[in-house]
Amino acid sequence: MNMPFYVAPEQMMKDRADYARKGIARGRALVAVQYLDGILLVAENTSNTLRKISEIYDRIAFAGVGKYNEFDQLRRFGVRNADVKGYAYSRDDVEARGLANDYAQILGQTFTHELKPLEVEILVAEVGVTQADDQLFHILYDGTLVDERGTSVLGGDADAIAGRLTSTWSAGDELQTALSKAVAALAGPERTLSADDLEVAVLSRSNGRRCFQRLEDAMVASIVGGTNVPPKSAQGQ
């Protein structure tokens, strides 16, 4: 009869965390910053169809890095949860905090009970009526939930990007300034990123009921510098 090998719980958790971290570090990074009129989300993403940033509800956006199929499943869960809650109660009752908690539960549960942890890091952002009410919830692969202020960085090389970003970021920046600072932080000193390498969206207080809006490549190119290919047509909504 075969005896199962004993593995210390500490070792098991460490192995899982290492596995998830490796998966996430392979992907490209994403940053979110507060700016004067709302929250700006910028991801390094060469695909024009497989999105890392999306709309969840009127004032809430979702961003994910890591394995696409895993964070997209979480995104769909978020949209469904928010829409059902808004239908059963009121649109005012849908808020980021509850959703972030649900995500933390799912990720935590998967991390401890499933064979493989989810190789994702996600962000739930909610734009408030004033800047002081803006919220950024950063959720890690093991369900750790962090309430961040000002800036948030997800994905590979996050520490270096966060270092560059916090040294330049200011809450009073206009959209253009905030975007160039975010892109500079993502690129680092050795690289430059053009509009084609980026996926950019905002949650803007002045956008009416649905605050979420994607910025078109042409608009991004006019701020972060030229692009070699002609601007793509209007995207999303």
Place this chain on the structure above:
Amino acid sequence: MKVPLFTSGDDPGSDFSALLRRVGLDPFQAPSGPAANLAPHATTVLAVRFADGVVMAGDRRATMGNRISNREMEKVVPADRHSGVAISGTAGVAMDMIKLFQLQLEHYEKLDGRPISLEGKANQLSQMVRANLGAAMQGLVVVPIFAGYDPLRGTGRLWDFDITGGRYEEREFVATGSGGGPASTVLKVGYRPGLASAEAVELACRALWEAAEVDSATGGPDALRGIYPVVATITADGWLRISDDVLATVFAAIADGQRARGSTS
């Protein structure tokens, strides 16, 4: 009410109604006995095609039997940026259907990353009317009009429905509800292809005026309280509600015409 994390085999996709059924919030449940005249009814709504898109209009009165139960109901609402829906029939059921329809369009757009085509939206509404057939047979009838701007074809399009969910695309105009008959006649007489926006708005107002003249369940413009019908245009630029000031001028001109004729009928 708890939304689970669906596995790929039993995922309800982009269908919001299916999702609601899965979490136990079925929106279409038929009552167990006749229910007509127990709930407020909404009346005349119409849509007219013009050069750049469509005009939708509806009066503001809701009735319960002989009683006026509401003077400022909005029966014409935007479904999304490029389409609108107007309802006649049982107000409560209709309002919930509109809410569900608006949510369905937004839900699909968020999950799939792009909006449903205009034809697809009409089809979705048709399925909702069909799902309400049980309640309709008990007297809780809802008959909507759906209209919008089709960006693929660069033109305005409009549809009317029957209680079984039958969906009929009309080329020029449509009017429904208890004052739909007189309104249709006015539209038929006044319609010509390629109307300008202001002309189409005027025609829609005139149709509502005449409907209110002969149908007690349709409300006319209420200058005393400053309540005017909902009139909106939908073009490539999206939904635009015509302001009450503009409508006040249009209806004043119609009233002046009536006075000048000295007609007593």
